[in-house]
Amino acid sequence: MSDPIFERIAIVGAGLIGSSIARAATAYGAAGSVSLYDASDDVRARAEGLDLGNVTATLADAVQDADCVILCVPVGALAPVAKAAVAHMKPGAILTDVGSVKKQAAEALISADNGAVLIIPGHPIAGTEQSGPEAGFPTLFKGAWHILTPQDGKDAVYADAVQKLTDFWTALGAKVETMDPARHDRVLAITSHLPHLIAFNIVSTAFDMETVEEGEVVKFSAGGFRDFTRIAASDPVMWRDVFLNNKEAVLECLGRFSEDLAALQRAIRWGDGDFLMQEFTRARTIRKAVIDAGQDSGAVNFGRNQNGVKDGG
Ligand SMILES: NC(=O)C1=CN([C@@H]2O[C@H](COP(=O)(O)OP(=O)(O)OC[C@H]3O[C@@H](n4cnc5c(N)ncnc54)[C@H](O)[C@@H]3O)[C@@H](O)[C@H]2O)C=CC1
Ligand SMILES: O=C(O)C(=O)Cc1ccc(O)cc1
The missing domain is CATH 3.40.50.720 (NAD(P)-binding Rossmann-like Domain)
Incomplete structure (x- = not known):
């Protein structure tokens, strides 16, 4: 060595x-x-x-x-x-x-x-x-x-x-x-910080609904929700500090995210299938680009333990 x-x-x-x-x-x-x-x-x-x-x-x-x-x-x-x-x-x-x-x-x-x-x-x-x-x-x-x-x-x-x-x-x-540190914070706001915020939020909403639905939310958790619960299990102190210290960039992303979510909400309300198709098709291409870029990247470590096995089963 x-x-x-x-x-x-x-x-x-x-x-x-x-x-x-x-x-x-x-x-x-x-x-x-x-x-x-x-x-x-x-x-x-x-x-x-x-x-x-x-x-x-x-x-x-x-x-x-x-x-x-x-x-x-x-x-x-x-x-x-x-x-x-x-x-x-x-x-x-x-x-x-x-x-x-x-x-x-x-x-x-x-x-x-x-x-x-x-x-x-x-x-x-x-x-x-x-x-x-x-x-x-x-x-x-x-x-x-x-x-x-x-x-x-x-x-x-x-x-x-x-x-x-x-x-x-x-x-x-x-x-x-x-x-540059400011650029780092803008990039990470959308690729890491906002996804964690969304996970914390969806799990919190589901937690509230769990009472209304009498335990059926956790019992019938499908893959999508299960993936969010992994991210939302992250350390609260660490993430509180991330949001308090990257306030501007996160709020900027959150504003754009909320607008885009409202557009999807409107498309669902008015039955605009073309818009939904266009958005979901574009999202698929981004998934492929992320996987290709991360072929040998640490991204594969996310949610995996030292044996490369997905944490929590
Ligand atoms: N968890 C993750 O996936 C990642 C975390 N980070 C960053 O790494 C840092 C540490 O995160 P983790 O290792 O995940 O957290 P952790 O909670 O596993 O470890 C943090 C440790 O710091 C200790 N600590 C807190 N205040 C201290 C102080 N004043 N003096 C000495 N020790 C103190 C705590 O007792 C704890 O053992 C954070 O700044 C986080 O943003 C970076 C990349 C990934
Ligand atoms: O576990 C995950 O999905 C992560 O996103 C891990 C992670 C958390 C914080 C960072 O600053 C970098 C990586």
């Missing part, structure tokens, strides 16, 4: 994503050693039993010798955690994150900048609806995109750090691309 990309990495937040990075970095030789810290006593105790690396009692212990610190906490927790991490990091070390929103995350990380560390925000477009250290697996990032949102106008030392981080995620199996 070739030399590790980083001699030592530290992971803050030992949940689904943090524990997957720990497992992958060790399995693929991308890090010489891994230390992990989590604010939850319970998560730290569980992580210790999972052989993820050196689980430390304090944040300072985890980050002080690390060449790269990866923050894997909910987006709303990034600012204070970044500040606490930077205070103990060694000069020249890289600080990155995995937050699903990038404009706010970048601002949170940059607000902690002390001029001695190299800040490069990031987001792996791979995950599942599960959370916690037990849910992670080393192949999560294989074939998935990893988006880095480096800051403009930085020097050669920073460019080297971006390259090292690119090499690290590539070693974990990801395809790395750089992007």
Whole structure:
């Protein structure tokens, strides 16, 4: 095996994503050693039993010798955690994150900048609806995109750090691309955030109807609804933070979505089969394009566990 990309990495937040990075970095030789810290006593105790690396009692212990610190906490927790991490990091070390929103995350990380560390925000477009250290697996990032949102106008030392981080995620199996944070947030608003909002909403509506229909909604759940329940089972804290921190782009998408939904509603009311045919036929072509684009992409990981089996049966 070739030399590790980083001699030592530290992971803050030992949940689904943090524990997957720990497992992958060790399995693929991308890090010489891994230390992990989590604010939850319970998560730290569980992580210790999972052989993820050196689980430390304090944040300072985890980050002080690390060449790269990866923050894997909910987006709303990034600012204070970044500040606490930077205070103990060694000069020249890289600080990155995995937050699903990038404009706010970048601002949170940059607000902690002390001029001695190299800040490069990031987001792996791979995950599942599960959370916690037990849910992670080393192949999560294989074939998935990893988006880095480096800051403009930085020097050669920073460019080297971006390259090292690119090499690290590539070693974990990801395809790395750089992007402007605002653009990232607009793209992810429609491809990830709005679909989750729709899933939360449809499941909530069904929950209310369950009482009226006396238990028949859950009993006769067909494939479509079942798929929505998987997405709606995602962590509420994480998703609350996504929506609070990508407000503008999500509201913009939601406005367009509502207009398009109203058009479908009108077509159903007036029996406009031609309009329905046109819309559904177009949707089919998009499904094909998504599948073709994701042939070897991490998209296939969504909703699957480490054995590639669809979660929940
Ligand atoms: N779940 C998913 O599919 C994906 C999640 N992400 C992003 O990854 C990040 C983590 O998400 P998951 O791993 O899914 O969540 P998770 O809930 O499995 O893990 C988060 C961990 O962070 C810990 N934590 C919270 N506040 C903390 C603090 N102040 N200091 C230290 N630890 C703290 C929690 O105790 C928890 O163990 C989020 O920012 C999310 O947006 C990115 C891609 C996919
Ligand atoms: O499980 C699913 O369907 C996902 O969409 C996983 C996911 C959730 C959040 C992200 O920022 C990236 C990927």
